[in-house]
Amino acid sequence: MSQVLEGIVVVDLSREYWASLAAALLGDFGARVIRVEDLSTVARDPGRDGIYPVDALGSEARLIHRNKESVALALADDAGRDLLGQLVSCADVLLTDAAPASLKAWGLSDEDLLTARPEFIYAVGSLAGPEGPASTQPPLDELAAARSGVMYSLPEPGQPPVNAGAGQMYTSVMLALGIVTALHHRHETGEGQRVDASLLGGHMYASTLTLDAYMAMREDRLGEPRRRFDAANPMSGISYPSQDGRWVTLTMPDTDRWWPAFSKIVGLNEDDERFDTHEKRCGDARLAMMEVLEGIFATRPAAEWRASFDAQNLSADIIERYDYPAVDPNARKNRYVIELDDPKLGKIKSLGFPIHMSDTPAQLHRPAPAVGEDSEAILKTLLGLTAEEVGELVGRSTVGIPGSVS
């Protein structure tokens, strides 16, 4: 077997970025992922939040829909819903971020499916989980970020809250992880089950250390916006501007271990009585040391600082922009960044695979499909429809194929 999930069929009935990406992760490891696009609703606009221009090269789809086949169905029609039901009955896993009411309307309630097929895996991504007060809010990353405490805590005091977008990326992996855990359980016991992951859970996982500290101490200060110099340690969890306007950042929490080499690099005397013990550095001299370091880091450009850090193997680096990983040979060697041959665009870079497996590595089987690209093939081969039947369904706009859908 060349890939872990070979032979596993996943129906991807998702709308949001993070949920679609969870299905792509399964495809990367060999699952057959059939993405169902609902022709009855307007497709999600990737630029709807207005923060960045929509990437004209369509790179988003290249990531979140890679390794998938695409079937387009009008789910407002009885015939479209019937086809969806038939597809799901051919699958091992349904992965969806649709609201419970929609799933019910499509004939895909968890109760019905799991009763009819106890071995089925029914995976749902949601805003805040299946339990608790019902909500009509859509599963949007910002809404969960706002509730989680993290968005509030990230900026400097007086600045607008910041959504780093980490929560939805966590949720993608959690949903995929839950599904593979359920597959293992099914292999052992024969039983399938419902799997849940939510954006709220994702944001909470992303802020585990701060959240656990808050829950242990219940002190509001732990989640308040912090100034740079509020850091508890002048050599850890802090950044300083360099001469050329870039930033260097330090994480040397156990300062005693690093101080001999670090003091040399920044031109301080190792025996400097102001800073010569960890207790002084993180105690009474904390602020004074930060001010001294602020002055010192401003005297040399960032690249020189990095050379010094690297020479001494310090835990310190430059705050880079994306141009760094884009050309970093190590990112390429590890396939974190890959280069694709696009028939229209030629060589184009994309994110690759964050998990390395020695015997069953992630693979790119096929690029993201056009909407409905596989409608005909799947209806014929998987559901046994004739060419005439498919043609009729396309004619009635129950099924979409490239050219018939916008």
Place this chain on the structure above:
Amino acid sequence: MAKPLEGIRVLDATVWFQGPVCAQYLADMGAEVIHVERPVTGDQARGVRSIAAVPVADWNQYFLAVNRNKKSIAVDLKKDEGRELLHRLVEKSDVFLWNQGLESLPGLGLDYETLSAINPKLIYATNSGYGTAGAVHKPSFDMTVQALTGIMARLGEPGEPPIYLGLGAGDAYGGLMGALGILLALYHRDRTGRGQAIDASLYGAQLFLAAPTLQPYLATGEAVYSLQQSRSKTRNPLWNRYRAQDTWLALCAENSDEAWQVLLGCIGAPGLGEDARFASSAGRRENSEALVAELDALFASRSAADWVEALVAGGLPAAPIEAYRGVAADEHAWANGYFSRVHCDELGEEVAIRGLPVGLGRSPGSVETLGPELGQDTELLLFDVLGLDWDRIGELKELGVIP
């Protein structure tokens, strides 16, 4: 109800956070996870209080919450006898997990070739810093690796310092990726009987964490995806953060005429509706600075909760931007098990910690115990798993291999 990973034994030879949080998932889901630690000091995270890097309560929540549901064995891997103990444990285990620098593995006799020869069905998992293929071996703490990926540099208003995503935000992602890799490898072993090596590095995970903006940057090379963006200069002022009277709120509406009309109705601003600059989606996009200023002034007049109630009633997605106090009281967070209550020996009472990341309907995980005392299970594991007798255990203690 049986947990999904019951019967799986994991040797968790990791320190600090990325590796321990990876093994935490396996422990939560029922695996027998043995935290392998150095005698005397143990996992460095036990000493986190002294280094002033993270806030620590009376009980060390940093170590105890992350290492919940685990056992602890203390063994000196630098001694031949310690290595032999570990090799014998490997023979009886399903997963070996390491995050302490790949370069030290061969010298310790813990490289993949050695361990997979002992147990060909072993899942050999690493949470490295920068991947296994590039031979980059510099230190890899959460923030310095976050810095390298570019994800920090694009956060915050233009001109403000770059923003750290929060303590351990990248570490936990690497840990979660590691758990996914391990589960994939286990499932592969279920079906083929074969083990393998997996790696999820901090750098690789954090590059993936940046996907929504890094992916378009990689394709287009356009600087905009890597730079700080002002909340006033946006293509959609209806999808933004606004400061209400007491705190901020997040509004997530599309820039459509329909949403605009609903918004006007919700916030009761007839004057704004007559302003020709904002009458079309293109107008709202092009005049975003003016519109954001108008909306800032309007939202400042009532509380975030009031506004959100009105907005949601009108069908516009919105939420107050809460501090941690809010999530600590969030009904969904408790109802869905995102918090767990567990007994804390130090305090003699229950404490609340972050709960389970994934819900499973028929075989859910659970949080049973906080993290172990250093080496608390050493003798029992040597008896039960390896079948050693008291004499041998006494010898190992005398040699300083175990405490």
